[in-house]
Amino acid sequence: MFIDQVTIEIKAGKGGDGMVAFRREKYVPNGGPAGGDGGRGGSIVFEVDEGLRTLMDFRYSKHFRAESGEKGMIKGMHGHGAPDKRVQVPEGTTIKDAETGAVIADLVHKGDYAVVAKGGRGGRGNIRFASPKNPAPEISENGEPGVERKIQLELKVLADVGLVGFPSVGKSTLLSVVTSAKPKIADYHFTTLSPNLGMVRLDDNRDFVIADLPGLIEGASVGVGLGIQFLRHIERTRVILHLVDMNPEEGRDPFDDYLKINKELKNYDPELLERPQLIVASKMDMPGAAEQLEAFKKQLAEDSTVEETPRVFSTSSITREGLQTLMNVAGDLLEETPMFPALNLKEQEAQQKIYDFEKEQEKSAPDFVINRDEDLTWVLSGEKLERLYQMTNMDRDESLMRFARQLRGMGVDDALRERGAKSGDIVRIDKFSFEFVE
Ligand SMILES: Nc1nc2c(ncn2[C@@H]2O[C@H](COP(=O)(O)OP(=O)(O)OP(=O)(O)O)[C@@H](O)[C@H]2O)c(=O)[nH]1
Numbered sequence: 333m334f335i336d337q338v339t340i341e342i343k344a345g346k347g348g349d350g351m352v353a354f355r356r357e358k359y360v361p362n363g364g365p366a367g368g369d370g371g372r373g374g375s376i377v378f379e380v381d382e383g384l385r386t387l388m389d390f391r392y393s394k395h396f397r398a399e400s401g402e403k404g405m406i407k408g409m410h411g412h413g414a415p416d417k418r419v420q421v422p423e424g425t426t427i428k429d430a431e432t433g434a435v436i437a438d439l440v441h442k443g444d445y446a447v448v449a450k451g452g453r454g455g456r457g458n459i460r461f462a463s464p465k466n467p468a469p470e471i472s473e474n475g476e477p478g479v480e481r482k483i484q485l486e487l488k489v490l491a492d493v494g495l496v497g498f499p500s501v502g503k504s505t506l507l508s509v510v511t512s513a514k515p516k517i518a519d520y521h522f523t524t525l526s527p528n529l530g531m532v533r534l535d536d537n538r539d540f541v542i543a544d545l546p547g548l549i550e551g552a553s554v555g556v557g558l559g560i561q562f563l564r565h566i567e568r569t570r571v572i573l574h575l576v577d578m579n580p581e582e583g584r585d586p587f588d589d590y591l592k593i594n595k596e597l598k599n600y601d602p603e604l605l606e607r608p609q610l611i612v613a614s615k616m617d618m619p620g621a622a623e624q625l626e627a628f629k630k631q632l633a634e635d636s637t638v639e640e641t642p643r644v645f646s647t648s649s650i651t652r653e654g655l656q657t658l659m660n661v662a663g664d665l666l667e668e669t670p671m672f673p674a675l676n677l678k679e680q681e682a683q684q685k686i687y688d689f690e691k692e693q694e695k696s697a698p699d700f701v702i703n704r705d706e707d708l709t710w711v712l713s714g715e716k717l718e719r720l721y722q723m724t725n726m727d728r729d730e731s732l733m734r735f736a737r738q739l740r741g742m743g744v745d746d747a748l749r750e751r752g753a754k755s756g757d758i759v760r761i762d763k764f765s766f767e768f769v770e
């Protein structure tokens with residue numbers, strides 16, 4: 333199995349700001365508060381799309397944002413919430429926090445989804461702050477910022493297409509030419525000991541995973557050579573590309589090779605021969621290869637054991653002849669070939685785990701942190717405190733006073749005093765400074 337992974341950044345939408353407004357009606361001289369709440373910011377939701385097979389698309393777009401909620405309005409009207417941003421991933425995608433490596437969600441089956449970054453809550457309008465003591469409050473909240481995080485997507489891939497053939501027919505070389513994989517290539521047999529995988533991206537953006545499998549020899553199905561390992565992997569590939577070496581220097585009979593490999597496949601599992609198979613004539617750049625291919629095609633056409641003569645593609649990994657056509661046809665065949673109903677991958681990971689990350693983080697992080705700058709300013713930070721700050725409308729005195737009360741409630745004043753803060757010292761949160769008062 334091969335792991336396709338990519339790191340991306342996501343940012344949920346900020347909540348809309350709450351509004352400060354008052355009713356102005358003809359016969360009501362001093363109307364009550366009438367500022368509505370802001371709407372919720374859009375969340376970032378990941379969901380399974382059965383049609384996807386790889387994470388290739390994320391190599392080109394790595395940033396996802398959801399929109400902010402609308403602001404609250406006059407006459408008590410609430411702002412509209414922003415729609416969630418839905419991001420499609422293939423079945424079997426694990427989402428991890430890129431910094432901690434902790435698993436956020438395993439999207440295993442069709443229909444699975446996870447809210448990975450929550451949109452901010454809308455800020456409350458001044459209607460919500462009215463009380464008998466303060467019937468006309470000039471307080472509103474700003475919208476809560478949306479969650480922003482770096483995540484890693486990970487997909488365990490099974491190959492869609494398998495390359496089979498005798499040792500040294502050029503399977504690894506082909507893989508290295510049609511994908512960015514760098515398998516070991518050499519002119520001795522059994523260079524490849526375990527499968528290499530790579531991703532093919534076609535011009536029309538379709539993509540699939542292709543595996544270079546260890547060479548097969550006669551008797552593989554009863555355990556000769558690396559046969560058994562090979563066969564375990566081939567079970568999972570949907571389309572088979574059968575490479576036949578046309579280089580006459582090898583001194584082999586291509587048609588005989590072809591029959592032998594098919595016999596091994598059949599001995600292992602007769603169903604393997606029912607999978608779509610394309611014949612790939614390899615090393616066609618070699619002198620004499622064309623004649624070999626002619627002879628091969630003739631024998632193939634005369635073969636009475638098959639109803640339909642399989643398609644043969646003339647290729648060279650050196651000149652790249654025929655490779656693009658071959659990949660396109662393989663892509664078409666994949667579309668017609670059903671997925672396996674029950675992959676082991678799913679059985680193993682059938683349990684969907686979605687953790688509530690925000691809660692976990694809130695539990696561990698302190699409400700606020702106090703530092704001191706070189707110029708002796710006290711600097712306050714910390715996630716909870718900063719969120720409170722961002723949700724405070726600093727343009728209104730009443731909001732500011734509420735903020736001061738909230739800080740006191742969190743224990744900020746006591747903590748500052750303990751650290752030695754004196755009346756008149758400057759305290760700063762982000763860009764906002766105020767004087768400490770005993
Ligand atoms: N002339 C020519 N030589 C090729 C071509 N493709 C592969 N070769 C050579 O054939 C030899 C074997 O290539 P590999 O890609 O390692 O073959 P393989 O099928 O992966 O072999 P195993 O891993 O041993 O099963 C190497 O020396 C390659 O350079 C081709 O298209 N033309």
Ligand SMILES: [Mg+2]
Nearest residue numbers: 503504523524
């Ligand atoms: Mg190889």
